[in-house]
Amino acid sequence: MKRSPKDTAESVRRITRRGLILGGGMVGFMGLLGARMRYMQVDQADEFRLLAEENRVNIRLIPPARGEIFDRNGRIIAHNEQAYRIVMVREDADDVDETIRRLSRLVQLDPDELEKALAEMKRSAPFLPITLADRVSWEDISRVAINAPALPGITPEVGLSRNYPLHDDFAHVVGYVGPVSDYDLSKMEDPDQVLRIPRFQIGKVGLEAKMEDELRGKAGARRVEVNAAGRVMRELSRQEGVEGTNLQLTIDHMLQNYAQARMADESAAAVVMDVRNGDILAIASTPSFDPNLFVRGISVGDYKALTENKYRPLANKTVQGTYPPGSTFKMVVALAGLEAGVVNADKTYYCPGHLTVSGRRFHCWKGGGHGHVNIEKSLQQSCDVFYYELAMEVGIERITEMAQRLGIGIRHDLPMSAVAQGLTPTKAWKQEVRGESWLIGDTVNSAIGQGFVLASPLQLAVMTARIATGRDVKPRLIKSIDTVEQEIAEAASLGINENHLRLVRHGMYQVSNSQRGTAYSNRIEPKEFRMAGKTGTSQVRNITAAERARGVFRNDQLPWERRDHALFVDFAPYDNPRIAVSIVVEHGSGGSTAAAPIARDITLQALFGDDPPLDAYPRKDHGRIQTQQEKLREMRPPEDGRGRSRA
Known part of the structure; x- marks a missing residue:
């Protein structure tokens, strides 16, 4: 059946309109793509140049501050105190043994603690930081920081550690925390990733254990740039964690x-x-x-x-x-x-x-x-x-x-x-x-x-x-x-x-x-x-x-x-x-x-x-x-x- 001139004109108009819409969409997309390419190649050129030179970005968890515990009148029973420590990331160290040997010339390392750290290193993921020395002095931290170029994978850190200022008065009530163990992890169906940080502290007995989920808080994360030697070059971004819940007891x-x-x-x-x-x-x-x-x-x-005390102090x-x-x-x-x-x-x-x-x-x-x-x-x-x-x-x-x-x-x-x-x-x-x-x-x-x-x-x-x-x-x-x-x-x-x-x-x-x-x-x-x-x-x-x-x-x-x-x-x-x-x-x-x-x-x-x-x-x-x-x-x-x- 022969189409009328009117139908043919309408058909041409429709095709032209669709072509214009499709063409406009393509031009817009190419414009966005070009703007993104310019942003990455010009505005972020320096950052990507550094990354290209064998640098890379690591994601590191930030352990949350554990909730504090108080008596009924507000006196602190359990709190967190700052502690200096030295950690190593295995995948960032060229030679683990040689790096530790160099470190031992600067900082006195406890043989038993070092043996535990090496055992943790073998069974942990290579990107996880392992604590080699805990509660070291500021002078030790300074020496490590000054010699950082010769210590690939080694980082001095400031962390938090649990402290019980009232000593034995609340030991049986509050209990205590300790480094997370494989046994602890085996009892959990879906362990929080922060628990896989070696020596991360969790409640072992008492209130610390029974209220662990509330006291622990939620981990944060930071993106850091490290160079080929494993040294942290800069922090790219940080998302703070959520502090644990504070508890007040009825005890005077x-x-x-x-x-x-x-x-x-x-x-x-x-x-x-x-x-x-x-x-x-x-x-x-x-x-x-x-x-x-x-x-x-x-x-x-x-x-x-x-x-061995017949009076059973642990009970x-x-x-x-x-x-x-x-x-x-x-x-x-x-x-x-x-x-x-x-x-x-x-x-x-x-x-x-x-x-x-x-x-x-x-x-x-x-x-x-x-x-x-x-x-x-x-x-x-x-x-x-x-x-x-x-x-x-x-x-x-x-x-x-x-x-x-x-x-x-x-x-x-x-x-x-x-x-x-x-x-x-x-x-x-x-x-x-x-x-x-x-x-x-x-x-x-x-x-x-x-x-x-x-x-x-x-x-x-x-x-x-x-x-x-x-x-x-x-x-x-x-x-x-x-x-x-x-x-x-x-x-x-x-x-x-x-x-x-x-x-x-x-x-x-x-x-x-x-x-x-x-x-x-x-x-x-x-x-x-x-x-x-x-x-x-x-x-x-x-x-x-x-x-x-x-x-x-x-x-x-x-x-x-x-x-x-x-x-x-x-x-x-x-x-x-x-x-x-x-x-x-x-x-x-x-x-x-x-x-x-x-x-x-x-x-x-x-x-x-x-x-x-x-x-x-x-x-x-x-x-x-x-x-x-x-x-x-x-x-x-x-x-x-x-x-x-x-x-």
């Missing part, structure tokens, strides 16, 4: 320091809690150690001294240690009996000094017995037979249920290493774990916190705080994150009858304030500060019938590791509870003689916020307490936080 350093110092001669643990919100004000384990020893790699001698006894709670468990049994309706304020059991159950004699600590005992007197004088009788009526299931309501047998959620669950046994537990049936004797043993029952000092402090308040108080260690105060959920009621709680609290008050109470000699004198407490002594050995027949050995006649553990728990003030305290002294022999004096002193220190006046103590103790306070004041760190280590 001065109280923590006092607790550590007060227990310095013992293998012991102490926990102080604010019963109103669960804040942990002190959580001390002795003996301790200086975490700075681990930051750069602890020596064989120092590590051996720690591991955090406050949360890792679990102990038979002894008579401090009697409040649990008492409340279980009261809630079950098995016992009331008036009901008594007769204590002749022992109780025979299934042909086995279970003894009271007082051989002559306590006579007729009600619930208050049973706590005041810590009568064992009362609780043997009560426990058999209540049953182990209800005792365990009450124990868990009060925080025993529960793994509390704290960012610390190896927080123990403890043990509150049941019939099903024994059958499953031991393949044995539950015996009535097991219930009798559990009644006085022996047998299978195990609790940590942290759990005992939680138990005491819950008895004091009747509420589900939960322990808290982190006060704020990057200055943002952490929310405190209101503690719910435990659902325990308030009259039953008052009865048990008054029994605990009698322990410390009645002349027949087991802790009367360690009372607090001012009425407004008086404490309610409970002594406990837990056996670590079986006393055979033959030994009883010839006379039971006193603890001071036994080797240290066979002596009983000493325990004490308390809350204060009795009329308006503010704090709860728990103490365990390993192999301390007796709760009233070893644990109660320490607990009373720490309780007073927490209530007064400083050394309490002498009239807070019984008059007979004034001279001893004054001497003790003077000694402990000498162990306090100065205001800048740089105190002596007691490790």
Whole structure:
């Protein structure tokens, strides 16, 4: 079909328009290409000329500054300090051995550290910087910088290293950092690239490890130009990293320091809690150690001294240690009996000094017995037979249920290493774990916190705080994150009858304030500060019938590791509870003689916020307490936080 002149003209116009658009696009593209070529060939000619002369660009990670850790009053617990170091990039060194030989003429290199560095170099990527010498002097840095042309691949740097200015006071809480290892990397699915920098420091134990992701921060990067000799010519660009998160703990350093110092001669643990919100004000384990020893790699001698110490300084006894709670468990049994309706304020059991159950004699600590005992007197004088009788009526299931309501047998959620669950046994537990049936004797043993029952000092402090308040108080260690105060959920009621709680609290008050109470000699004198407490002594050995027949050995006649553990728990003030305290002294022999004096002193220190006046103590103790306070004041760190280590 023949096209009309009109259609032909329209077709030509369309083709012409499309041609113009396409042609214009091509001209524009060529213009941009030409402008880019001019920019690269003229404006950046000098830079590319340098790069062409065997120079190249490296991307190097910038390790982030680790977040700092503070106590509740803002005192630094863990921070970063500048440290000079000398690093080598293997691919930039012509001859590694020769370069190191030249370096050793300028800087003294530790043979052991150098051997570790060479091992790291072999297993690391060739472009990663390896630290040859750490914490060197400014004079060493200057000598290396002056001789840089003769040291290809060698660079002096200023880095950050972790420091713990309060030494052993927070070692078990905060833990420590150390160089990242292959084992550390193997535990991560997708390790952050910054972790592959040799000797990069990460948290190993304690809060440093549990809060590693928050404390570490995010790495930055810098583009540097290096010449053929491996020397950095200039920095082309830099992207700063993100600093780690700062943490503020609930712990009061001065109280923590006092607790550590007060227990310095013992293998012991102490926990102080604010019963109103669960804040942990002190959580001390002795003996301790200086975490700075681990930051750069602890020596064989120092590590051996720690591991061979029978007092186990590396163990955090406050949360890792679990102990038979002894008579401090009697409040649990008492409340279980009261809630079950098995016992009331008036009901008594007769204590002749022992109780025979299934042909086995279970003894009271007082051989002559306590006579007729009600619930208050049973706590005041810590009568064992009362609780043997009560426990058999209540049953182990209800005792365990009450124990868990009060925080025993529960793994509390704290960012610390190896927080123990403890043990509150049941019939099903024994059958499953031991393949044995539950015996009535097991219930009798559990009644006085022996047998299978195990609790940590942290759990005992939680138990005491819950008895004091009747509420589900939960322990808290982190006060704020990057200055943002952490929310405190209101503690719910435990659902325990308030009259039953008052009865048990008054029994605990009698322990410390009645002349027949087991802790009367360690009372607090001012009425407004008086404490309610409970002594406990837990056996670590079986006393055979033959030994009883010839006379039971006193603890001071036994080797240290066979002596009983000493325990004490308390809350204060009795009329308006503010704090709860728990103490365990390993192999301390007796709760009233070893644990109660320490607990009373720490309780007073927490209530007064400083050394309490002498009239807070019984008059007979004034001279001893004054001497003790003077000694402990000498162990306090100065205001800048740089105190002596007691490790």
